[in-house]
Amino acid sequence: IELAKFDIDAPRWDQSTFTGRLKHFFNITDPRTVLLGNTELDRAKELVEASRAGSVPRGTTLEQLHYAKKLYDSAFHPDTGERMNLIGRMSFQVPGGMAITGFMLQFYRTVPAVVFWQWVNQSFNALVNYTNRNAASPITPKQIGVAYVTATSTALATAVGLNLYTKKAPPLVARWVPFVAVAAANCVNIPMMRQQEILSGITVIDDNGNELGNSRKKAERDGTGARILKRTLCYLEGMWSSNLICTSLLKHNLLQRIKFLHGPLQVLLVGCLNGFYVPDGVFLSPLPLRSSMAVSKLEPELRDSVMAKFGDKVQYVYFNKGL
Known part of the structure; x- marks a missing residue:
């Protein structure tokens, strides 16, 4: 796989299956990650952001990217990107x-x-x-x-x-x-x-x-x-x-x-x-x-707004349920 085009935000495992979600939750709730210092966590964030920008450092392996994403997901808030307090993770x-x-x-x-x-x-x-x-x-x-x-x-x-x-x-x-x-x-x-x-x-x-x-x-x-x-x-x-x-x-x-x-x-x-x-x-x-939801099931005002802007191009919307 070409790392410059690697989508680091795509789930590593299929989230439509129980097994895939099982592996995903094991990954982000691994208690061993609480032992890592802020320096290592910040390095993981930098690597994730570099991957998103398509500028992965030379010599980086796919496994290193997966590990960096694991640390990022376990310690940084998915909405703000800020490092979460240790006890709340x-x-x-x-x-x-x-x-x-x-x-x-x-x-x-x-x-x-x-x-x-x-x-x-x-x-x-x-x-x-x-x-x-x-x-x-x-x-x-x-x-x-x-x-x-x-x-x-x-x-x-x-x-x-x-x-x-x-x-x-x-x-x-x-x-x-x-x-x-x-x-x-x-x-x-x-x-x-x-x-x-x-x-x-x-x-x-x-x-x-x-x-x-x-x-x-x-x-x-x-x-x-x-x-x-x-x-x-x-x-x-x-x-x-x-x-x-x-x-x-x-x-x-x-x-x-x-x-x-x-x-x-x-x-x-x-x-x-x-x-x-x-x-x-x-x-x-x-x-x-x-989680996903069909546009047709949204409240009328939001549904009409989405359809007015995108027509039939957007069939589903997505939102973060939180842990």
Whole structure:
């Protein structure tokens, strides 16, 4: 392949198949990339931009271009091109999420512990949601603050209420409290963090990346709803699997005698499960990150605008759903 004409933005794997999306999400959420410094990430960005300009440095290999694009996708925002904060990157979900989720599942018996870990989790979620937002629809600091407070309050109210309600319930039932609280908070946090998209719509583009306008009724609804589903499923797999395994393991006499290891064991178990589910995109892969929509299904004003400018040349529009 002639590297000067190589389309570095074209997906490396076929995104119309589950396997292709699986490989893509594994690539951009690889937790090993969080260990790389800004210098190496910036070099990767420079190589990606050089490839886009058709001026690939002499001696560059195709594999080096693919690796540079992997680092670029994992660390730089797809809309702004700016380097994202480390904690908010999806590649940080395994190390960051395993610790928080593990402690939420371990320390669920007392109200202070529930309050603290739900607060930590929602702070983490808010940062991740903001970092991976659709930046074509900017959100103000006030809107960010309202979203954070609302989601955190929802999670705390749900968790504390269920914690008190399930005091006498079996351990397995009580262990589901963190998940229910997180799911409820996601239903609030994600729409609140993406409220500007809901109000103004998501920018839709054509095959060549040209902006065609904002879709308020279709794209924002599908994008936000898909993201809530993806994020909730990602939490479900770790909590559900680790709940079953931990409840079984903790019945053994040996583990009953070394209770100080219960927390680290829970964290390690969640980390192993997240290491399989999240990077591999098992629950992210069924839903493409770059979604398409027929022009005929857009709201009338946007549809008419696109057809007036392009006629039948543009049949589909595309938009970024976000992770």
